[in-house]
Amino acid sequence: MRLRNVITSIALSSCIAFSVISCKSKVSDEDLKAKVENVVSNTNGVIVDVKDGIVTLSGTVSSQAEREAIENSAKAVDGQHIKSVVNNIVVQVPQIEVNTDDVDLSAKVVDATKDFPNVQTTVKDGIITVTGTVEQSRLQVLKQSLDALSPKKVDLSAVVTK
């Protein structure tokens, strides 16, 4: 009689123990996912996945610094239950548009230098090269006018200022 009771109570507590353990892991993954998503919620384009305590981050951000910051924030969410963080986030630095249409750029350079009779310009692959002479006090206007055309580069190294 007593033995049966003992076996029953052992069996019963084992069941309870197992059920408690399995409940815990199910809640943990979802729970962790929610917690990690909470700390990265202000970053668009980041996707969080959690499986067996391993957090996988993916998506796109615009800088390496941001990529690292998100990884560190994720790790800090729950040091005990997060086994590791796999960082598959891709860094895509936004490109600034430049005008590499030499025909278009050349026409615009003509207008920009109309008032600078002693300069010559060449435009190649989006690079504006200037030679000739410019008054010192007007050099800034020239550079501003050329920069405003969004070229790849403005080379004034051969310009003589007086």
Added chain:
Amino acid sequence: MTLTTKYQGLIDVANSSGIENLQIAEQEGVLHIRGTAPSADVKNKLWDVYNQLDPNYLSGDVVMNVDVSTAIAGSQVRVITQNSNLNIRKGPGTDQPIVGKAAKDEIITLISRANDQWWLVRTNDGEEGYCYAQYLEPIA
């Protein structure tokens, strides 16, 4: 020295001056800066700092294209030629006939921006036509 280190002073001013749509990126050995400044003063400050860091822009390693947000239809702009009159043209191009002139420091009205380089303006005398935007500075 990387470009961002060399021009840290310029980048700092750009970041702290309320520039809209500020973009700063190093591409193929050139530091590109784009954005819209809240006033002509801010734009001028950026250019002062740039000139200090690269006198006469000899290094050719920066392209800074920052315009000014106060250059809107109906606003007043000042003619900032060095000495001469500013040509007012029939159309947006130096190949277009000259239809009038505005004097240095004259304040005229910006009617609209045809494009980034050419603005349609009107003087107090009623002369109307296109001026090269680099010679016009928004007031305030």
